[in-house]
Amino acid sequence: MPYYIGDVIKDNRKLVARTPEQFRETGIEVFTETRVGTVDIKEQAVLTEDGKKLPFDFLVFGTGTRAFTPGIPGEDREGVFVLKGLSDAIRIKQLLQDTPCRRAVIIGAGFIGLEMSEAFREAGIETTMVHRGALPAARWDPELSRPILEEMERHGVAFLPNTLVTSIEPGSECRNRLNTSAGPLEADIILLALGVRPDVDLARESGITLGPSGAIAVNFAQRTCAENVYAAGDCCESYHRVSGRWVNIPLGDIANKQGRVAGSNIGGDPMTFPGIVGAQSFKVFGLEAAAAGLSEREATAAGFHPVSTILWGNSAARSMPTARRVGLKLTADRGTGKLLGVQAVGEAGAVSRVNTLSAALWARMSLEDVAYLDLAYSPPFGGAWDPIHIAAQGLLRKL
Template identity: 40%
Template sequence: MTSSSGSPERLVVIGGDAAGMSAASQARRRRPVGDLRIVAFEKGRHVSYSACGIPYLVAGDVSSPDDLVARTPEQFRELDIDLRLASEVTAISLDSRSVTVASQGSSYTEPFDQLVIATGGTPARPDVPGADAAGIHGVQTLEDGIRLLSYLDRHNPRRAVVVGAGYIGLEMAEAMISRGLEVALIDAADQPMRTLDPDMASLVSDALRGLGVDLRLSTPFTGFASSGGRVTGVHVPDGTLPADIVILGLGTRPNSALAADAGITVGATGGIVVDRRLRTSAEGVWAAGDCVEVFHRVSQRPAAIALGTHANKQGRAAGINIGGGYATFPGVVGTAVSKICSHEVARTGLTTAEALSAGFATFSTVTESTTRAGYYPGALPITTKIIAERTTGRLLGAQIVGQEGAAKRIDALAVALWHGMTVEEMTGLDLSYAPPFAPVWDPVLIAARRAAEQLATLRP
């Protein structure tokens, strides 16, 4: 396909990480440069890297930032993708079919026939006194991780305060522990990991305190103390927590402002509205990654869930469609895993509160088991919670807290959830067994059986 002028069609991609470069790569595989010219803009200096690996780079588990890079700029250019770094798209004009780009102190416009918006997420940044002090770090981009590593090496801090007890907060607390720092973790909520039910989150609290973390819940912060321009503490209601370094893990929201300013529809979640093929409300404009809202297959509602797995799948689907093929992104069930040192956390589907909000009548069960046969060396505890629909027994969500070998069991529950299985059906799942890997009754089967037994008592 070529443009109306007979020249190659022009595809512009905004954003050079998972979604954007997946879209560009898939489109190029299907359409040669004589048919499709691809220009990709990235406001940073790194593309196609694993942001999820940044905490492990900081901890020292990953030896170099280069290890997190899936494909270099040179490799994309070899594919005839015109990749422009340190180039920020500041506006989209649907009328002129062009984008405005700021780069090296100047501005220019770039025309497009088709456009992919892959602007990712915007991290929450506190608007409080002292927030501009040196030593306060976010960890969204690879450049953030490199700056944080440099600060740690130059200043050799002893005390870290991590603000926010979600996934990033837990992983960065682990990174600081691994580096030998004293760690305080604060959150305004009354539990860590708000994506868990309170009873399961309490197990995470116990694990954190068992690791020596000074966990402060229901603790908002009001500002930062500093000396000589460097952070020295975090102000909380009962005083100031000393800090030589502060890590922010306050979450992200979809970075959809560019799309909204152009008149492209943005949903109630703050994400760009797309159809199953990743098309936006504007003709020839696609969107993928953390900037879009997704369809939650359990709640049947739009959601904003920032995960690299979704971004890669969405970018791939958009690129296939631009390339003339057919692909869809069928939605999510909200599966995620994390860990802090030896403790693993996993969840899929809806929490109890989310299920009730979606209109379900629910019941839940919590079971204790071990990750291996009890007599086999290294058997460790695992707690599994199942949330199901009271009338039908259909699985609505599941959560796991345990140690080595615990978290990835959530995948079996995610597959069951994806296919709408009931807890009774799940009791017959043919899961693997050998003493080094599981008890004869896997924890997933134990949880399903317990839920099925409880369901039987609820039926008339």
Template identity: 40%
Template structure:
């Protein structure tokens, strides 16, 4: 517990959510009133996991560029004690203590807490298939994963790689491996990569991957991994055998809640820890934030677990403000995400057409082709914008963008409109910036909104 009159905050996990919470709590309470101790099982704190594919691909050469603050900075500037390579293996809520294993020095000990922040993140989905634990098969979640893959590329010089799964990480890693000169195949059970897009927009991403030499095997499930001497040598599907010296799992991630479950904390339908809007769990003095929690989708109203650094940092900040004696809430998410894959920018927010149907809406959708700049201005590139709206009300439900340079960040305007519950008719009057180097006189967002509003007006109710 805290020493003397000092309260003690223990943080489990030293990346975005955990360190944001610790830093915010410290800003509001000095070291004389609050002791803060962080346990992180990895080798780094406060790093950009989103930068891992660019580290692997060589776009970012120095891993240190991905690290925002190291433990020495947290100790000297924030009076936050950080223990790297220390894994919390148990939480005893009755005893108000966590069991900590020193991964390098060995041994375990109990550390008391008054307040506990659970920020255990997510873990890559790993299929329960023959050979899935073989050497050469890598998930991608933490910086240590990226460094391990880079060591393989630099030291073993593999020639052939297979990426299993076509989500954001899978596609970004496929591009990174192409940049490193490997022959890359991608296997996905879905008919198109990136299932967070509708199929018509995902098809554009598939075309971009093929253009840079990625061989796609879509609509195929992996059935196992061929191994020799404990090392992967091929990926098998129902249709083929794909030789590989390196396999990347891009099957997405799931909330890392084993520790929370074993402690008796409530876990929701998404697999994430249940918290209130202030990031409190049901257990007194226990908080949670980041990829390990579930939150509310503000369009569908359903619980969701979306692993993004933006959410983790915001949730950690909210928890830290409350831990420090302030008041803050996290309202939920609309699912905004963006990526660059092989020169093509991809963005989405809200619900896809298929998700809107599953959520009980009666949606309409339009897809508009335009250019990122005025057509006569050098560098104008194609962009496709899809808007999903509710049939009767015209309420914006979601949007997707696929295009070349200058396309993706337009999703921010759509996300703001979605956040504020605007209709597509209201969006047609948005005062968006225009100059030929940046946009046609009718921005693609406005064209799509206008087309969607026209469709709503002329489509009868069902």
């Protein structure tokens, strides 16, 4: 959606996977703009707020997430947005088209906030990011998130670290003024980019068990605690193949896979969802960033004894004019040598290397396995010894 707001994607219809009409053509009845009031698991019926009663043999919770709003006084003012769904993106883009906007403030420094900083700057809007932490992209090691900050600042994004917003009120120069611990800011548009939470109210109220993450607990077939009730997507948990724990990591590719598994099981073709390693990526201006597996903090919480290394290598053979620096962090368990996590940042080659190492995490490879992986060597894409090899061999020496 940031790419639609930033006019990279021109037509919002390209963001709609399937229209209600297309569903109906395949025999699937769709009720849009309809809120569910209650779900009666025992009676096997869904009751909508407008009085419809929909009996079911099987039920799937696919309620997704809701944007987290911290309860800042004034966060409901005109010009203050979250970016959760397509309707939010359309409203934001409409405001930018209809109303001159000179200044934007983004509260939060995660994926959406970072991608939206680029969209606002590409629109010529003066942009400030306010973050309660010291650096953006908190999941990444400071040595890797610092280049992300430098890239943002190079493109004109002001970053206010360790800053809290206390209230939002009418502005004098712009539509709104934010009162912060670092002083007042004025903005024509404010984006609350503080993450999401699983939308589980309906499931909880109907007696469905939630897991330790606060999302709906499911098994490998996507079945909940009720025999004929399933859940899929951002509202439910996934099995993490590295930590061995059930977690909630809301990503679209995970949701698609879980939905297929749930539907296949309901349709009589048994399937299991084998889990995730939490692979994720984003782009901000000219930088790629990606990660998979566990951070050091997550690894410690899961009972491992993590040891890490950070390597700065080249995205291509160093003799190639296209070679760019890429930073790669590997984390392994000191006792077993098992690969636990990876992070990468660079102008090129960061996502491809994390994708490779994501497969290694999925297969539960050791560092010794990774250190001599047979990779596709070609000077435009890497050296004979790839940064993956060099980082893994360096980390082996620290075990």
